[in-house]
Amino acid sequence: MEEAPRGLEIVTRYFSDFTPEQNRQLRALEEVYHEWNARINVISRKDIGSLYEKHVLHSLSIAAVFDFPPGTHVIDIGTGGGFPGIPLAIFFPETQFQLVDSIAKKLKVVDAVADALSLTNICTQHIRAEEIKGKKFDIAISRAVAPLKDLWFWSRPLLRPQNMHPVPENSDALPKASGLICLKGGDLHAEISESGTRPKIHEIYDLFPEESFREKYILQVPYQRNN
Numbered sequence: 451m452e453e454a455p456r457g458l459e460i461v462t463r464y465f466s467d468f469t470p471e472q473n474r475q476l477r478a479l480e481e482v483y484h485e486w487n488a489r490i491n492v493i494s495r496k497d498i499g500s501l502y503e504k505h506v507l508h509s510l511s512i513a514a515v516f517d518f519p520p521g522t523h524v525i526d527i528g529t530g531g532g533f534p535g536i537p538l539a540i541f542f543p544e545t546q547f548q549l550v551d552s553i554a555k556k557l558k559v560v561d562a563v564a565d566a567l568s569l570t571n572i573c574t575q576h577i578r579a580e581e582i583k584g585k586k587f588d589i590a591i592s593r594a595v596a597p598l599k600d601l602w603f604w605s606r607p608l609l610r611p612q613n614m615h616p617v618p619e620n621s622d623a624l625p626k627a628s629g630l631i632c633l634k635g636g637d638l639h640a641e642i643s644e645s646g647t648r649p650k651i652h653e654i655y656d657l658f659p660e661e662s663f664r665e666k667y668i669l670q671v672p673y674q675r676n677n
Contacts, residue, residue: 457502464658465510465541475540475567479506482566483531486559492531504662508633509534511654512591513541515668516627520544524627525587525608527579528552528595532560534633535591539564539572550575550582579604586610593633598645602671605630609673629673635666647671 458476462468468476483501487493497504512534518524522545526535529549539547549572551557557574564572575582580603590605612628633654634641642649649669657663 457500460503460660461507461510464507464514472540472543475569476506478567479536479563482563486562487531490555490559492556492559500662503660505531505533506537507658507660508654508663508666509537509593510541511633511652511657511663511666511668512627512631513538514657515624515652516631516670517624518542518545518589518627522546522588522627523586524548524589524591525550525579525582525605527590527592527601527604529560529574530556530593530595532563534593535572536560536563536567536569538591539569540567543571545571547572548575548585548587549573550577550579552576552578579608582608588612589627590630591632592630594635595632598632598634598638598641598647598649598669598671601632602630602645602647606673611673627670630669630671632669633666634669637665638667638669642669645671 461476480501483493484498487498493505524545524547526547526549529535529551532549535547535549549560554576557576560574585608587608588610590609592601595601609629649671652668654663654666654668
């Protein structure tokens with residue numbers, strides 16, 4: 451049996467139900483990111499060796515909490531090197547992801563990674579989220595790009611209001627993702643207060659008890675039809 455790349459086992463420790471194609475794509479991430487990061491630095495030098503833990507698994511924490519139904523359209527605001535969008539696009543191959551960033555060279559890396567992995571459910575756009583006109587998405591995602599106040603201000607005009615369907619009790623199904631979902635860290639009390647929102651908060655360490663995920667959180671600001 452082929453040995454998994456160093457670090458990938460931390461992903462398969464928490465997620466195991468991957469198709470052969472998803473396994474191929476996950477395995478390919480290490481080589482392609484190392485190659486491109488040497489040309490265009492989109493991941494810090496100290497973190498590139500922890501790609502699967504600090505970037506891939508961190509991104510997939512969203513998939514441990516929410517389901518992205520087939521046909522859903524998602525915008526990744528300020529995607530940088532493609533996180534959380536690329537890992538989530540691997541995990542949800544029937545969901546459409548648009549990854550946007552204001553820095554074109556970062557999107558060059560994202561396009562190269564998507565091409566190397568044959569990810570057909572990703573498109574990129576060199577634009578600021580607040581400049582997007584005439585498009586709507588079911589979900590907005592982001593990772594440590596800006597304060598929650600700004601993320602909600604940028605994402606709300608891009609979101610379709612959703613009818614909320616609570617998951618029945620005693621069901622193993624995850625709730626359907628909606629609204630703004632972002633990855634944040636540290637003390638968030640002031641940031642949440644300034645945002646004027648009341649996000650649902652999930653502690654990532656409760657999902658993946660690894661030291662690197664202490665004080666790391668998933669925040670969801672739902673966008674319901676009565677908002």
